[in-house]
Each structure stands twice: as C-alpha cells, then as structure tokens.
Amino acid sequence: MTSTGIEQPQTARTARAPRPSRPPREGFSPLQWGLLFLFCIYSLLPLWWVLTTMTKSNGQLYSTFGLWFASPSNFAENVQLLFTRENGIFARWLLNSFLYAGVSAIGSMMFAAMGGYAFAKFQFRGRDALFTMILATIMVPSTALALPIFLLMQQIGLINTYWAVILPSLVNPFGLYLMRLFWEAGFPTDLMEAARIDGASEGKIFWQLGLPLVRGGLVTVALFSFVGAWNNFFLPLVVVNKDTLFPLTLGLSVWNQTSSSSGQDPIYTVIVLGALVSILPLIIAFLSLGRYWQGGLTSGATKG
Template identity: 50%
Template sequence: MPLTIAMLAVLAYFLIPLFWLAVSSTKNTTDLFNTFGLWFSHAPQLLGNIRATLTTDNGVFVRWLLNTVLYAAVSSLGAAFLAAAAGYGFAKYRFRGHGAAFNLIVGTIMVPTTALAIPTYLLFSQVGLVNTPWAVILPSLINPFGLYLMRIYAQDAVPDSLIEAARIDGAGEYRIFFRIALRLLAPGLVTVLLFTLVTTWNNYFLPLIMLNNPQLYPVTVGLSSWAAQAQNGGAGASSGMLPLVVTGSLLSIIPLVIAFLFLQRYWQSGLATGAVKQ
C-alpha cells in the first residue's frame, strides 16, 4: 500500500503540470487569472488560441517550431552517431592513452553546459558562426554521457567473436562498424538520440546567447520573448500574448511525445534481445 501511494504521488507530480498546461491552453487572459487553474473556463477557446498562436507576427511561431525541429534533429542524429562510433572504438580497441582519454571524457560530464556557453560564444564569434544555425547545432553534437553509455553498451552488444569472424571473412574495420556493429547498437543509439533530442529541444541558454535574429530562434527562446511582451504589456494589448505562450508551450511538446511513442519500440526490441541467452 505505501508503495502504491508513492507511485501515485510520483504519477501526479509528472501529470499535473501537463494537465494544467492542456487546461490553460483553452483559456483567455482573464480566465487564466480568474478561474481555477486545474479546470476549464465556461467558454473554452482552444482552437482560437491555436489559430492565434500560429498566425501572430506573420506566423513566426511556425518558423520557431521548424527551427527547433532542424536543430534537434540534426543535433540528435549527429550526436548519436558520434557517440556510437566513439563508444564502439573505446569498447573494442586498445590504444596508447586509452584509459586516460576515456576518464577525461567521463570527467567532462560533471561540467555544467551553461559554464561552457560563454567560452563557446567567444570561440564561435572568432570564426563567424554566431547568429547562425551552426552555433546551436555544433555544440549539441558533443555528448560525453552518450559516449559513456554507448561504450558500456557496445562491450556486450557487439561480441568480439563476431568481429573476429568478420575480419576472417575479409571485412574491413569500417565495414564491420557500419554493416554489423551499428545494427547491434540500435537500442543504445536510439537512447542517446532521444536524450540529445530532448536536451536540444528544451535548450534555452545556448540559443539565447548565440542568436539575435528572431527568425532563427528555437521555440524556447521565441516563447520567452512573447512572455516578456506579455509581462511588459500589463493590461494593454500585449497582455493577450500570455495565452499564446501557454498554447505554444503545449504545441511544442507534441513532437517530443510523438518521437517517444514512435521510437520506444526500439527500446522494447533491445530489452527482448537482451533477455535471450546467446
């Protein structure tokens, strides 16, 4: 019984904010402040809020959403591939400085990404990449935790006997990796991809300091600029931006939910494979 109560409490902790977001997306500015937060108003206007969110400022929210999809997709695919390649290399090859290099990479996990944002900005400003999509994508390609995860996963997922058999058959190292290892690493690869996807999708501080063109904003920075307008507008015209911020937040999480639902089968297949004795 105590365990059930604890699980229900955890479930409520995660679901109540999502429920509040869905409910609040149906309200106007007045209802947001004058009605109970966890229940609908007397005149729900979700469709009107969605229409206003997608059309305000010449449809800039759609541009922000597409920017976010671009940044997150390229970053997650690139980071997953680099983590898989490096993790496979550390797991299956031995070279001078192997242990020291891996320990150095693991140590960088403890460095907050926000601490690296300013040095990264200064470096990118020297090469003219500030205020470009690459200023958001390139730093997101480096995922030390993903490399660590793929190294641990590759140790057991790719048997040494299989690699040796492929070498005896005349396969080169690149062919072994691309034709054999990558397929066996698919569940771990999807895990790193999803971690990077969520991190890049929700990234706020890096694009905030790297981008000053609103047309390049991701949805996090764009909605923040709308929230600033709503706060500065007070009771004026800009105060109507607040429902758009809430509705935009709801719309922005839908692609992530779809990605998780679509890619979870790779996790399930990986668990089933690991449950069978080889």
C-alpha cells in the same frame, strides 16, 4: 524395555509437516497507493492546468477557476493567434527546433557510435586515460562553457547562424559512454575477428555488421540527444540574437518577457498553448521509440 516409547516421539517429530511458507503479498499497501496517487497528482496537475488554460482568454485566465475549462471557441482563437502572431514566427521557431534537435541527435548519435566503437574494440596507448578525461567533462556545467563557446563561435564567424547551436550539441560525452557499453555488450569481439578473417573491411564491419546489433543503443543516444537539444535554452540565448533563428524554448521565453497583462492581449494563454505544442514532439518520440529505448538500456546494462 520396548522401543515404542522412544520411537513414538521421534516418529511424531519426523511426521510433523513443515510449516507452510507465507505467500508473498501481491499489490501495494494502502500507504503505497496513497503515495502513488499523490505522485500522479503532482506530475499531472501542471499538464491538466495547461489543457484547461487553452480554452480561456487572457481575461478569463484570472477571473475563472484555474483547473476547469472555459469555452472551446477560445481554443480555436488561441490556436489562430499562436500561428499568426508576429507574421507566424511561431511556425519558424518550431521548424528551427526540429532542425536543431534532429541534426544534433543524428550527428551526436553517429559520433558517439564511432567513438564508442573505437574505445570498446581497439587497443591503443592512453585509451583508458583519454576515456576518463572525456567522462570527466560530464561534470562541467553547461553555464561554465557558455563564454568559451561564444568566443569560439565568434572567432570562426558562426554567431547568429544555425551552426552556432548545432555544432556544440554534437559533443555528447554521456552518449559516448553509453555506446561503449552497447558495443561491449552487443557486438562480440569474436564476431569481428571472424569477419576480418573472411576479408571484410573495417568500414563494412562497423556499418553493416556492427551497427544493426547495437540499434537499441543508437536509438537511446539519439533520443537523449534529441530531448537535450529540443529543450536547450541557454546555448541559443548566448550564440543567436535574431528572432528568426530562435528555437521554441527561447522564442516562448521572449514572448513571456514582453507579455502584457491587459485583457485585450491574450498573450499568456497563447504562450501556454505554445508550451503544450512544444512538448508534443517529445511525447511522440518517446511513445514511438520507447520499446527500442527500453530494450537498449537493458542490453547496455548487461555485459556478456
């Protein structure tokens, strides 16, 4: 019996080419594109309405199509009214918001950096329990802290001052948590020990050696703190009642509550324009610091 009849099927089986794998499909399916389009419409439609409303008078706000422009001359008039109404108090509110958000962001960033460094690089009794207690405060809603903060500020005489808004904003448990991750991922303990052997002080290790390595984390915490302080509404509502101390959020809300629907008073379009002005600093901050923020989140999410 020859081996031809036996070997030929084996040869055929072994010579059969492997089935080519199916190439991965690139791009979105029509359903995914449709959902993405609806999401973009949902997200951008309010902004488009704001842009069109700026070109209308208060009467045109109700008599014209809401999603299209009216007259460029109305835009110039609304801008003038925005910065001249009530003796130009809107500019004061804008400066107050920059003060509250800027000081709160820098202070919160530095406190979080120092606290995160201590929790990440030092061993002390009760470290984990204390850190867990700090993280637990994230679950406490801000409304529950309104009355204690008001009573505390009243006892130390800071009601109706800038510090009544700034001091509570310096406490950022989530920023502390983020900075601990950044210190553990971006600043090796071996490098710190080598610096100590070379005679570097703890302050020099922290300020000159450590902080540049966690720059992405600093920007991330500062950006989150800036946005939170800029959009803060409830805290200023509780601790200040002078209109010269209002931030933009509270000032525009007061204008909205006292607005008249009369066509002679274009206050609603002015409020809409003020709302747009109030979000411009946030857009600029994210566009200018976005690369540091994204890099910081990536480095903080991966431990070495």
